[in-house]
Amino acid sequence: MRSVVGLIAVVAAASLYLYSLSLYLPAAPRRRAHPVSESEHVDSAGSEQPPDRPEEHGRLKFPSDLEELRELAELLQFYKTEHTGYxxxxxxxxxxxxxxxxxxxSSFxxxxxxxxxxxxxxxxxxxxLTTVGSTMCYLLSQAFGKQYIMNLFPEKVSMLQRKVEDNQDCLFFFLLFLRFFPMTPNWFLNMSAPxxxxxxxxxxxxxxxxLLPYNFICVQTGVMLSEVSSLDDLFSWDRLLQLLAIACMALLPGALIRHFSQRRLKLNDHSQNGIRSNKKVQ
Incomplete structure (x- = not known):
């Protein structure tokens, strides 16, 4: 019971901090003034809306699709011009x-x-941030969640335990394999590792x-997202060649890991994802 209370307190404190940080935004950078006529100047002077705050001011939230992601990226790029630290x-x-x-x-x-x-x-x-955040998840699980994770995912935990014991002589290599070719989701591996x-x-x-190749692909996608303004830009020859190069660079480490894993790692003895294989024992 004490572990549940402790975890709830940590989640509540972190949520309050993040909410406060997103709520109290600094003053938005001023946009460049455009020349306007005298009548337009009078109309804008009578408006109660402050000129230095963007219309998107209240829309800070975790994106759930690419459209929201693009809007959030534009908003934060706007703030970044004068509030990089924030x-x-x-x-x-x-x-x-x-x-x-x-x-x-996390991909978004x-x-x-x-x-x-x-x-x-x-x-x-x-x-x-992936490394630090995953390590914090590891520590939180170690401090508060061991018993609950074992009760919620008994088969998955026991399967992972067997794999770890089978590959003790090359444990680090085995962990790399799990990140490149996840037999179980990354979030579960973070929680069950301790x-x-x-x-x-x-x-x-x-x-x-x-997770370097995965992060590389996502970041490069974000770079292209900020540069393209239409589908024609996305499907240009330069952009397609860039996508091909990114895919090759990201797949090369995984191919090397898979090649060496066939000789060094013990991966076929037990089921994957908690589901036992249907191979007959002869």
Whole structure:
């Protein structure tokens, strides 16, 4: 019971902090003034709406589709011109909130990182936040959730435990394989890692390296999302060649891992995703 109360307190405190951070926005940057006629100037002077606040001021929320993602990216890019520190703090806080509490949707935030911060800073930020957030989820599970996770997912936990024991001699390599080719979702692996006695050093290093291709694809998608203005731009030859290069670079590490795993890892003894195979024992 004490663990439930502790977890609820942590979630409530983090939610209150994130809500307060998104609620109290700094003053929006001023847009460049356009030359207007005298009558238009008089009309705008009589308006009660402040000229330096964007219309999208109250629409800060986690995006649920690409349209909302694009609108949020435009809004944060607008704020970033004069409030870079605030945008960075807000983005990092939202990302860590999702990762720490195993909330789906990190792919949208990876895309947003590319759209706001560019290909290099966005990729570095996504990799660091993925690692830190997953490690925080690991620690929260270790402190509060061990018994509950075992009760909710007994078959999945026991399957992962067997795999970890079978691959103790190459555990780090096995963890990399799980990140490249997930036999179980990343959020579940983050929560169950302390239960099956995966060392935290192996865990965080495998997250940083293993999710690098995935983060790379998402960030590059965000960069293109911020650059294209129509479908014609998206399907140009330059953009298609760029997409092909991104896919090749992202698939190469996975192909190497799969090649070496066939000789070193023990993966076929038990079921995947908690479902036993139907192979007959001869």
């Amino acid at each position: 945008v960075l703090l807000l983005f990092c806080s939202a990302y860590l909130y999702k990762q720490s509490f195993a909330i789906p949707g 935030l990876n895309i947003l990182a590319g759209a706001i911060f560019g290909p290099y800073q966005g990729l570095l930020l996504a990799c660091l 239960i099956v006695n995966i060392p935290i050093t192996f865990f965080l290093c495998s997250v940083f390296i293993g």
